Amino acid sequence: MKADIHPTYEITAVTCSCGNKFETRSNLAKPLAIDVCNECHPFYTGKQKTLDTGGRVQKFADRFGMFGAKKA
Numbered sequence: 001m002k003a004d005i006h007p008t009y010e011i012t013a014v015t016c017s018c019g020n021k022f023e024t025r026s027n028l029a030k031p032l033a034i035d036v037c038n039e040c041h042p043f044y045t046g047k048q049k050t051l052d053t054g055g056r057v058q059k060f061a062d063r064f065g066m067f068g069a070k071k072a
Contacts (some may be wrong), residue, residue, distance in 0.1 A: 008027060008029075009025055009026070009027055010025065010026070010027070010029065011024070011025055012024055012025065012026040012028050012029075012030075012031065012032055013022050013031045013032070014031070014032045014033075014034060014037075015031065015032070015033050015034070016033075016034050016035070016036065016037035016039065016040060017034070017035050017036070017040075018032075018036075018037065018038040018039055018040035020037050020039040020040065022037075
């Protein structure tokens with residue numbers, strides 16, 4: 001293998017838009033700013049919303065349901 005061809009792997013400071021700060025290892029040499037982290041992501045905080053697609057499905061069936069119906 002060739003020597004000294006890989007980038008250096010250093011500790012990088014990560015700052016989220018919510019204010020959470022932590023450190024990780026990366027080959028990025030400057031601090032990293034992210035939009036979402038485990039402290040503010042809806043999946044991890046339990047504030048996840050379930051979208052109601054029932055209205056959309058019914059609307060589609062109302063508009064195009066006749067095309068799949070069998071003729072008598």
